[in-house]
Amino acid sequence: MDLSLAIFYVFAVVLVFAAFRxxxxxxxxxxxxxxxxxxxxxxxxxxxxxxEFLAVSLIVIYVGAVMVxxxxxxMMLDINFEALRKSFWKxxxxxxxxxxxxxxxMVLILTHRYAKIDAARIVExxxxxxxxxxxxxxxxxxxxxxxxxxxxxxxxxxxxxxALTLRKRKNTKYLNPGDQIKVKREDRVRIVKMQSxxxxxxxxxxxxDKPAA
Amino acid sequence: MEFLxxxxxxxxxxxFLIWTLLKIVLIVAPIMGAVAYLTLAERKVIGYMQIRxxxxxxxxxxxxxxIADGVKLLLKEIIAPSAADKKLFFMAPVMVLIPALAxxxxxxxxxxxxxxxxxxxxxxxxxxxxxxxYGVILAGWASxxxxxxxxxxxxxxxxxxxxxxxxxxxxxxxxxxxxxxxxQIVAQQGAGIGGGSILSWxxxxxxPLFIVYFIAGVAETNRAPFDVTEGESEIVAxxxxxxxxxxxxxxxxxxxxxxxxxxxxxxxxxxxxxxxxFPASWPVLGAASPLWWVLxxxxxxxxxxxxxxxxxxxxxxxxxxxxxxxxxxxxxVWIIVVAAxxxxxxxxx
Numbered sequence: 417m418d419l420s421l422a423i424f425y426v427f428a429v430v431l432v433f434a435a436f437r438x439x440x441x442x443x444x445x446x447x448x449x450x451x452x453x454x455x456x457x458x459x460x461x462x463x464x465x466x467x468e469f470l471a472v473s474l475i476v477i478y479v480g481a482v483m484v485x486x487x488x489x490x491m492m493l494d495i496n497f498e499a500l501r502k503s504f505w506k507x508x509x510x511x512x513x514x515x516x517x518x519x520x521x522m523v524l525i526l527t528h529r530y531a532k533i534d535a536a537r538i539v540e541x542x543x544x545x546x547x548x549x550x551x552x553x554x555x556x557x558x559x560x561x562x563x564x565x566x567x568x569x570x571x572x573x574x575x576x577x578x579a580l581t582l583r584k585r586k587n588t589k590y591l592n593p594g595d596q597i598k599v600k601r602e603d604r605v606r607i608v609k610m611q612s613x614x615x616x617x618x619x620x621x622x623x624x625d626k627p628a629a
Numbered sequence: 630m631e632f633l634x635x636x637x638x639x640x641x642x643x644x645f646l647i648w649t650l651l652k653i654v655l656i657v658a659p660i661m662g663a664v665a666y667l668t669l670a671e672r673k674v675i676g677y678m679q680i681r682x683x684x685x686x687x688x689x690x691x692x693x694x695x696i697a698d699g700v701k702l703l704l705k706e707i708i709a710p711s712a713a714d715k716k717l718f719f720m721a722p723v724m725v726l727i728p729a730l731a732x733x734x735x736x737x738x739x740x741x742x743x744x745x746x747x748x749x750x751x752x753x754x755x756x757x758x759x760x761x762x763y764g765v766i767l768a769g770w771a772s773x774x775x776x777x778x779x780x781x782x783x784x785x786x787x788x789x790x791x792x793x794x795x796x797x798x799x800x801x802x803x804x805x806x807x808x809x810x811x812x813q814i815v816a817q818q819g820a821g822i823g824g825g826s827i828l829s830w831x832x833x834x835x836x837p838l839f840i841v842y843f844i845a846g847v848a849e850t851n852r853a854p855f856d857v858t859e860g861e862s863e864i865v866a867x868x869x870x871x872x873x874x875x876x877x878x879x880x881x882x883x884x885x886x887x888x889x890x891x892x893x894x895x896x897x898x899x900x901x902x903x904x905x906x907f908p909a910s911w912p913v914l915g916a917a918s919p920l921w922w923v924l925x926x927x928x929x930x931x932x933x934x935x936x937x938x939x940x941x942x943x944x945x946x947x948x949x950x951x952x953x954x955x956x957x958x959x960x961x962v963w964i965i966v967v968a969a970x971x972x973x974x975x976x977x978x
Contacts, residue, residue, distance in 0.1 A: 472752040480759025488785045
């Protein structure tokens, strides 16, 4: 058997298992970790398609940053998955119908003769050219406008998130870091010069037979 | 590899597998040795900086001390808290150590002497090292202890903040070298008007990025003065507080392996890797050699120890401010400066 085919099946099986466990795991932290595992496996599948730049960016962005924040949030929340699952059977018919419609729609679109899935493939990079270079050339020439629009969209999202969370509290004890750094020793401590004083010997010590110094 | 295929008549796939495994052993074994002796070097260097002698009882000059430490940790009992999530509790140290070692797959020691000479080497290192934080967070969560949890939370916030600055610093390197391949990044530093000497390295034109990268590297490895994750005076030992014996030792190994990795990456990207600091036209001294690379890594590792002996721990808000409000703007400005510079006739690249 071809080695890359064997690798594909191993990682695809783990991917499907991990994705299944994401929705069935009892503990939310375990569910997030299975999601990380499934991202990792899909990155390997992309690498098998010679899209090494995309594969590594998937890990850098999703596994390295987004999922860490996600894990951070999930750990802080006290979610009880059992309580959420109680009405599973009640919602199943509606959810199943929606899922079925979406599936049929996707199959219809992707198999339509105007979809031209084969034509949508980008040119496979040859052995020595970096796929990052191929991708960069496409993004900055052919897809320049959509790329910039996506960037603006992300910026809007970022500004919105900051605007939602930024608030000034009245009782905050905020100090200007610049002022803190500017502080010199003279601002805090005053050194006073004074004469040294002779030690006062206690009365009972003087009563001892030791000669007083 | 030809030997395995021709003399032993192995299948090419199996020969490739065995050859790769051999190379992995050849890379990992010296790293583990370096980690062991880095712990000794740390104790010695900090000892002398504090006018002490450091360990000197086990073996001549204390040279067997790391081995004694290792044996001690191996023989200790491994205890798991009864309320801990056992599986994750024992997985966490492994998840910290594996990325620290896996990143070495793409690190070149000399042109051609690399396990996998991939095109996206730099990004691969970024991706793999960014996964190390999972082990820390999980150790904090799975221990089911307040101190450990605080440590894990701090680690998550800190690593994400400093990874951004680190990534931006790398963008500058990628721009001037025009490649993500680590061997080519070093090769590019040997060219240019500096004639392959220290003047043609990325060190001088990208100095702000180098400083940001290295300090962010110190923060990424949770070393002093950025060791709020462990902060033994505030949260005991942070995420490691419930670990004992070998499971604790794995965290320790990972921390030192990460220090070596950060130093190796910094010397490849900014200090010209195996290139000599003298002009290439000089005899002997000007020749590229892995020895130069080892010297540069050793110097950067010494800086790690030096920082620890010199600076007090950052306060948490100061640490966040440094990452977000100072490092990220500095890198962004310098990337724009370099980008503009490259478009002018005075471009040195």
